[in-house]
Amino acid sequence: MVSQREVLTGKHLMQGDVACAEGAIAAGCKFFAGYPITPATEIAERMARRMIEVNGMFVQMEDELASMAAIIGASWAGAKAMTATSGPGFSLMQENIGLAVMTETPCVVVNVMRGAPSTGQPTEGAQQDVMQSKWGSHGDYSIIALAPASVQEMFDLTIECFNLAETYRAPTFLLADGFTGHLWERVVIPSPEEIKIVERKKPVVSPDKYMPFKPDEDLVPPMACFGEGYCVHVTGLTHDELGYPKTTDPKVQHKLVNRLCEKMRKNANRIVRTYESMLEDAEVAVIAYGIPSRASLNAVKKARESGIKAGLLRLVTVWPFPEKQIEELATRVNAIVVPEMNCGQIVREVERVAKETPVHLLSKIGGELHSPSEIFEAIRRAAGI
Amino acid sequence: MTVIQEFEKHPLAKYLRAERFPHIWCEGCGDGIILHCFVKALDDLAVDIDKFVVVSGIGCIGRAAGYVKCDSFHTTHGRPIALATGIKLANPKLTVAVLSGDGDLFAIGGNHFIHAARRNVDLTVICSNNFNYGMTGGQSGPTTPLDSYTTTTPYGNIEHPFNLVHLAAAAGSVYVARWTVLHVRRLAESIKKALRKKGFKFIEVISPCPEIYGRRNKLGKAIDIMKLYRQISEIRHGYDPAKAEITREKIVVGEFIDIEKPTYGELLQKQFIKIQQKLSEG
Amino acid sequence: MSASRLLTPVVKRKKLADVEWNVIEDFCKGCSFCIEFCPVDALEESDRLNAKGVHPPKLKSEDACIGCGLCETLCPDFAIYLEKKEGKGDKE
Numbered sequence: 001m002v003s004q005r006e007v008l009t010g011k012h013l014m015q016g017d018v019a020c021a022e023g024a025i026a027a028g029c030k031f032f033a034g035y036p037i038t039p040a041t042e043i044a045e046r047m048a049r050r051m052i053e054v055n056g057m058f059v060q061m062e063d064e065l066a067s068m069a070a071i072i073g074a075s076w077a078g079a080k081a082m083t084a085t086s087g088p089g090f091s092l093m094q095e096n097i098g099l100a101v102m103t104e105t106p107c108v109v110v111n112v113m114r115g116a117p118s119t120g121q122p123t124e125g126a127q128q129d130v131m132q133s134k135w136g137s138h139g140d141y142s143i144i145a146l147a148p149a150s151v152q153e154m155f156d157l158t159i160e161c162f163n164l165a166e167t168y169r170a171p172t173f174l175l176a177d178g179f180t181g182h183l184w185e186r187v188v189i190p191s192p193e194e195i196k197i198v199e200r201k202k203p204v205v206s207p208d209k210y211m212p213f214k215p216d217e218d219l220v221p222p223m224a225c226f227g228e229g230y231c232v233h234v235t236g237l238t239h240d241e242l243g244y245p246k247t248t249d250p251k252v253q254h255k256l257v258n259r260l261c262e263k264m265r266k267n268a269n270r271i272v273r274t275y276e277s278m279l280e281d282a283e284v285a286v287i288a289y290g291i292p293s294r295a296s297l298n299a300v301k302k303a304r305e306s307g308i309k310a311g312l313l314r315l316v317t318v319w320p321f322p323e324k325q326i327e328e329l330a331t332r333v334n335a336i337v338v339p340e341m342n343c344g345q346i347v348r349e350v351e352r353v354a355k356e357t358p359v360h361l362l363s364k365i366g367g368e369l370h371s372p373s374e375i376f377e378a379i380r381r382a383a384g385i
Numbered sequence: 386m387t388v389i390q391e392f393e394k395h396p397l398a399k400y401l402r403a404e405r406f407p408h409i410w411c412e413g414c415g416d417g418i419i420l421h422c423f424v425k426a427l428d429d430l431a432v433d434i435d436k437f438v439v440v441s442g443i444g445c446i447g448r449a450a451g452y453v454k455c456d457s458f459h460t461t462h463g464r465p466i467a468l469a470t471g472i473k474l475a476n477p478k479l480t481v482a483v484l485s486g487d488g489d490l491f492a493i494g495g496n497h498f499i500h501a502a503r504r505n506v507d508l509t510v511i512c513s514n515n516f517n518y519g520m521t522g523g524q525s526g527p528t529t530p531l532d533s534y535t536t537t538t539p540y541g542n543i544e545h546p547f548n549l550v551h552l553a554a555a556a557g558s559v560y561v562a563r564w565t566v567l568h569v570r571r572l573a574e575s576i577k578k579a580l581r582k583k584g585f586k587f588i589e590v591i592s593p594c595p596e597i598y599g600r601r602n603k604l605g606k607a608i609d610i611m612k613l614y615r616q617i618s619e620i621r622h623g624y625d626p627a628k629a630e631i632t633r634e635k636i637v638v639g640e641f642i643d644i645e646k647p648t649y650g651e652l653l654q655k656q657f658i659k660i661q662q663k664l665s666e667g
Numbered sequence: 668m669s670a671s672r673l674l675t676p677v678v679k680r681k682k683l684a685d686v687e688w689n690v691i692e693d694f695c696k697g698c699s700f701c702i703e704f705c706p707v708d709a710l711e712e713s714d715r716l717n718a719k720g721v722h723p724p725k726l727k728s729e730d731a732c733i734g735c736g737l738c739e740t741l742c743p744d745f746a747i748y749l750e751k752k753e754g755k756g757d758k759e
Contacts (some may be wrong), residue, residue, distance in 0.1 A: 031474070062467075069464040070468065070474075077473075095461055096461055227456065236459065236461055
């Protein structure tokens with residue numbers, strides 16, 4: 001149970017980044033390590049003020065490599081841990097994101113995406129790191145990523161990120177964007193009793209019987225943390241269920257890596273969340289995530305007013321990809337429009353799943369949001385009108 | 386009796402994951418001695434092993450974390466200090482030690498080293514310095530002496546090496562010492578002293594790599610390198626680390642720095658009490 | 668100051684502890700540090716070949732060891748250990 005000091009119950013006018021920090025604190029985050037970067041800096045600044053008030057730990061590290069390493073260490077020391085960054089920092093974190101995947105470390109990484117590649121457009125929002133969040137580190141693996149579309153969701157989905165990270169023992173990403181991070185909106189923070197908090201699964205056997213990387217039925221191993229007397233060895237090398245390196249045994253690598261991938265696939269039904277609007281009889285579907293879904297909803301309404309049967313599927317969960325939902329939707333509609341703030345990333349996944357149904361990308365980069373009328377035009381074209 | 390059962394009679398075996406022995410290190414490699422001195426220090430201090438964490442990076446000595454029978458983390462290359470910082474700050478009740486090599490701590494991980502020293506995080510860092518990257522077959526590193534031969538300096542090294550004790554002292558370490566693996570008693574005592582002390586402590590251990598660095602530089606067998614250490618080591622406690630040289634003629638060893646300075650954790654605790662007081666006063 | 672003298676305070680043949688000297692022969696990789704640096708020159712190569720194809724060390728004679736423990740700590744392979752003999756004198 002969290003206290004009043006940790007949950008600022010009530011209605012607030014809040015910035016997206018600040019709402020994200022407050023969501024983390026409400027979720028029980030007790031460790032934050034970060035490095036300043038636009039447009040995510042306000043998360044670190046809020047954490048620097050707030051963590052000490054809630055008996056948590058804030059540390060500004062020397063770079064993002066260190067920030068990511070520190071939250072992995074903190075998580076194994078028993079704390080719910082988070083870092084926040086943007087593209088350039090996210091690139092530096094990829095190395096240890098792989099380590100978090102391999103060592104099944106629950107942790108939350110917030111990426112307030114900005115225009116890229118390289119230093120790109122620090123102050124402009126974008127959605128250019130969607131594929132990087134899925135494939136950024138080397139090797140095969142799976143992670144979870146959620147995309148908030150409002151300041152309220154910066155709060156709500158940060159809590160959900162923590163709950164998912166703790167449940168599935170994987171780095172979990174809040175894929176926000178610079179617009180939402182810097183947006184000021186009304187946020188309603190519920191009372192502590194109304195906030196669902198998940199804690200990591202602990203071993204139920206004695207230390208001599210405990211196998212740190214032996215999964216339960218859900219493919220997730222219970223986690224003993226440092227200092228709890230379980231004498232755990234953790235390594236980024238390919239390891240057996242005892243946690244010991246077995247780097248030349250094909251069976252061990254096969255079993256481990258397949259489980260790391262399968263963990264999300266098998267639990268996708270429990271993880272994936274999407275919102276549907278006006279899709280029941282839709283002929284054209286807009287599939288959007290993050291901030292473009294707001295203009296998309298307006299565009300869909302506008303299309304309905306002009307007699308086009310359009311609807312919206314909003315992806316709250318981007319990874320694991322909501323394949324089932326989209327596969328099913330694709331059989332019902334004649335065309336799909338995908339507005340994203342990049343040169344076409346999620347659209348590839350949609351195309352893969354939608355098979356024969358035509359998919360139209362509405363790409364937008366540079367620092368401007370999609371306008372509802374642009375999306376409406378794309379719907380109209382897709383409908384063949 | 387199996388070899389492992391026999392090993393379990395070794396007085397220090399209780400601190401080791403016996404089933405994983407014999408270890409992977411080459412004949413005459415100093416890493417085994419460093420590990421030995423380390424667990425001897427744990428034994429002498431009777432540390433609460435359930436509250437003790439060993440973190441290591443990548444490289445030959447990096448495997449040490451997997452041999453010590455306590456909570457341990459074998460991290461990515463260069464990151465053990467950053468990860469150890471997270472462990473220590475998230476749970477100050479844990480004692481955290483980092484065992485890693487010269488390449489891991491001072492090339493790829495150099496930035497983390499200097500900043501953890503500057504912050505004075507309560508960590509004991511032990512560096513096995515064997516002057517090259519042994520695990521990958523003997524490339525030059527940040528401590529490779531001038532003119533030495535490695536696979537990436539086939540015509541002789543033209544880069545000036547770091548003086549690790551000077552670097553550690555300049556970055557703010559509260560305890561800085563250097564030994565060779567021949568100085569086993571002093572090394573074990575030094576590790577004990579470091580573990581008892583608060584703040585960022587650094588011990589450099591000069592360690593033979595006979596199979597790779599030694600062979601390429603015609604230093605003879607491991608025993609010859611150890612004899613060289615006996616011949617050219619010079620103990621100088623309190624010596625200016627800037628002048629504590631390592632040459633083919635002389636290795637200056639000893640305790641160079643032993644100072645008191647508030648740790649990151651102590652300063653944070655002070656701040657915490659102040660803030661909590663303010664909050665309770667409303 | 669010579670480093671060899673500083674290596675170990677033991678220079679006399681005075682018995683420090685009554686111990687049983689043991690070697691785990693198959694752990695030995697044959698570096699010979701124990702033989703070279705024994706302060707009382709109590710060790711030598713044995714005739715036996717272990718699983719790694721090296722000759723592990725042995726005591727020259729039963730009472731050669733003074734129990735200083737240097738070989739134990741100096742062994743990179745944890746192959747040597749001393750066991751105190753029960754009921755006899757402890758370390759100085």
